[in-house]
């Protein structure tokens with residue numbers, strides 16, 4: 058029996074429910090062939106690794122660790138290169154070092170990487186100079202180029218997504234276990250353009266402190282294995298259900314279903330309908346699950362999500378990723394946290410300070426202000442402090458490249474700079490020095506908490 062058949066065998070399956078934001082594939086036979094091929098491919102991650110991440114996230118939910126989740130808004134096939142992947146990893150490793158050392162907390166590191174190729178969109182079409190075409194939905198679906206041919210959804214792209222994810226994950230595993238992520242490399246992560254930025258200089262001082270602390274421990278005869286490699290997990294939005302379900306496998310150890318396209322998958326703000334296919338699909342798999350919660354989320358919706366996704370109240374199974382907007386977080390978040398906590402749910406709460414703070418600059422660029430991002434994180438910490446709950450982490454869109462997509466930061470980017478290196482295929486990302494700035498500020502908030 059194929060996994061799809063098995064999922065069907067449960068009776069009530071995602072295929073019987075409305076699935077928002079799915080591509081309008083023109084050729085269904087071609088899609089079926091692709092799905093059959095994907096079903097025969099080897100897993101990208103192991104079920105045991107997903108379990109390990111669930112345990113780590115359990116520590117986050119219990120208030121014993123902090124989650125750093127970040128990466129591109131939309132990964133692109135032509136950015137699967139050693140340089141791009143290394144730069145992104147460097148950024149996350151640097152942020153992780155800052156949060157661990159300055160925030161004095163274990164940091165669980167999860168990339169929006171090796172699978173983040175699909176995008177939900179506000180509109181299904183885009184018009185430029187009087188020409189209207191289907192909107193770009195990520196490299197897994199269609200091309201970014203504004204031509205009729207590129208914008209036609211092509212299921213062959215789902216296979217390219219699998220191969221791009223495999224190549225990325227292979228390099229990530231090599232970088233994180235093959236010496237590059239050794240804490241003694243803490244200075245090497247601070248090379249190139251970022252080194253001279255204010256946050257890069259601050260980081261260099263922190264790296265010297267880490268060096269001293271490690272030399273001290275070495276002199277005392279302590280050199281733990283944990284300093285040599287980094288535990289790093291992959292995650293993406295489980296948007297295109299044909300792909301996710303084709304990569305769902307039965308774990309031979311337990312008989313449970315796992316989506317082996319990534320360690321953690323999340324359901325987005327636009328696809329978290331209680332009677333929808335995404336929720337049904339996620340409820341069937343054992344991976345750790347994230348759900349984005351925007352400002353319109355009601356406590357009852359949050360409670361139903363808990364009931365459906367985490368009926369056993371298992372810490373680490375469910376992460377709520379709140380993305381309210383800086384102007385709403387202090388009003389909207391408290392009631393959700395209060396009611397969910399009062400219900401006995403054991404979720405991890407993390408903040409996505411990006412998606413509620415997007416605006417269009419006069420130049421037409423979609424952008425975000427660093428100060429708004431920071432303010433939403435502050436609001437998130439304030440709310441958790443006032444309720445005595447744990448601010449469990451941050452979820453950010455970032456890149457390791459020196460792009461100019463978000464305004465502000467210590468090495469300030471102005472609205473007039475946006476055109477210089479605006480490279481995102483969808484939403485604006487923090488560049489490396491803005492990401493480091495954020496890590497230092499979050500570490501301070503965490504310590505103060």
Ligand SMILES: O=C[C@H](O)[C@H](O)COP(=O)(O)O
Pocket residue numbers: 130176177178179180412483484
């Ligand atoms: O990343 C999130 C969404 O895909 C993105 O914000 C949608 O952007 P749009 O409003 O331009 O469609």
Ligand SMILES: C=C(OP(=O)(O)O)C(=O)O
Pocket residue numbers: 130177294324325326327349380409412
């Ligand atoms: C689409 C995303 O966010 P949201 O669902 O919160 O809008 C995203 O994180 O890529």
